[in-house]
Amino acid sequence: MFTKFNTKYKTIFIDPKSPHLEVDEKVNVILSPALYWVKKLALPMKYVRDVKKLLPSIFEDVLPEGHYSYSAYKSGEEFFVFAYEDKRILDTLTQKGISGSNIANVYFAQSEFTDAGEPIAINEQESIYLKDEILILLPSAFVNQSKALDLEKINLSGHTIALAQFGHIVDNKSLTKIAAVFVALILLLAAELFVISQKTAEVEGLKEALFAQEGTKSTMFENNAILKKQKEIYEKQTKLRDSIAVTLASKLAKGETLKEVNFKNKAFVADFSTLSPASINAIEKELKGYNLSFKASKKSENWHLEVTL
Numbered sequence: 001m002f003t004k005f006n007t008k009y010k011t012i013f014i015d016p017k018s019p020h021l022e023v024d025e026k027v028n029v030i031l032s033p034a035l036y037w038v039k040k041l042a043l044p045m046k047y048v049r050d051v052k053k054l055l056p057s058i059f060e061d062v063l064p065e066g067h068y069s070y071s072a073y074k075s076g077e078e079f080f081v082f083a084y085e086d087k088r089i090l091d092t093l094t095q096k097g098i099s100g101s102n103i104a105n106v107y108f109a110q111s112e113f114t115d116a117g118e119p120i121a122i123n124e125q126e127s128i129y130l131k132d133e134i135l136i137l138l139p140s141a142f143v144n145q146s147k148a149l150d151l152e153k154i155n156l157s158g159h160t161i162a163l164a165q166f167g168h169i170v171d172n173k174s175l176t177k178i179a180a181v182f183v184a185l186i187l188l189l190a191a192e193l194f195v196i197s198q199k200t201a202e203v204e205g206l207k208e209a210l211f212a213q214e215g216t217k218s219t220m221f222e223n224n225a226i227l228k229k230q231k232e233i234y235e236k237q238t239k240l241r242d243s244i245a246v247t248l249a250s251k252l253a254k255g256e257t258l259k260e261v262n263f264k265n266k267a268f269v270a271d272f273s274t275l276s277p278a279s280i281n282a283i284e285k286e287l288k289g290y291n292l293s294f295k296a297s298k299k300s301e302n303w304h305l306e307v308t309l
Contacts, residue, residue: 009104011151014096017123021097026104028156030112032122033137035092036084037063038110040133043079048072051079059083073111073159082108086164100165110135111159121146206230236266236309242290243268243307250283259302268307275303 012021015032037059045051055070063083072081090100109128113120113135119127127146128135140146240263247261247270255274262269275283280296280303287294287307294307 011154011156012098013109013122013149013151014093014098015122015126016092017126018096020095023098023102026102027098028105028107029093029098029103030107030109030151030154031084031089033109033128033135035089036082036108036110038108038134039081041079041081042077045079048074048079051081055081055083069161069164071108071159071161075114080110082110082161084161090163090165100163103163105156105160106163107156107160111157112154119143119146120149122149203231203234206234239290239292239307239309240268243270243287243292243309246283246286246290246292247305250279250286252279266309268309270305270307272303272305274301 009026009028011028011030012023013030013032014035016034018032039058041051041058043051043054051072052070055072056068058081059068059070066085067087068083069086070081070083072079074080089106093100093103113128113130114133116128116130116135119129119138119140121127121140122137125140126137127140127143128137129143130136244261247258247268250258252258252272253276256276256279257273259271259273260269261271272279280298283305284294284296292307294305296306297304
């Protein structure tokens, strides 16, 4: 009688329509079917841990919007799987007079009334009833007779769940998404810093090579004029490189072709054939992403692109 495992706790059945209680001791709580969703499934898996990975997708088509936790246990060759809202259950327990500190263990009614041979009344209006091994909640008027709920004789199973006190604030899926966003931002910033560092090094190298080739002029004005000219050349080359990269990397659909690329009149020119509006929009979006000025025109099945350098 000295450990958690052999301590005898009082057992309470909780439904949203249960009366208010004054609980000042630890109790076992059995949850009404009104507080969870359950399915019985035959799955080609051996272990519960493998089934648990699939539970969000198994329930995604039937659950209302909310933050859910999931549980499962195996019975014979089949699995009973559950979805429940921690916050809703905790709020219901609080409303009924049961604080989180007084909860010893939490069970689903599904796992505790597996041998219910006849309907059991849980309040004045409703009963629980075992149909095809699934415990359902229904109005007592729908059954001929319900027996009284007797929790003194119930032998509790080992299928308990843990309620997350703060699971309703941010669910696991949201945490994963937030973490992914932060990782993406970190990688993006790192990439930008790397690119800036590379371009700065290129400009500095260009500057040093320029002065070594041309020789240091007598005035800073002359040096700045040479540097400006070289920067203009560098910018044009960068635009040309980006234009070629966007054009060659375009994901064209079947039947769409890049006919020709050229450089003339200080502009990069590309001609495409049979481009769809979606492909045109994608190419234009990429060009705008590189801050490239361009003109485009379409004649018959041909699309003509000019990028000003």
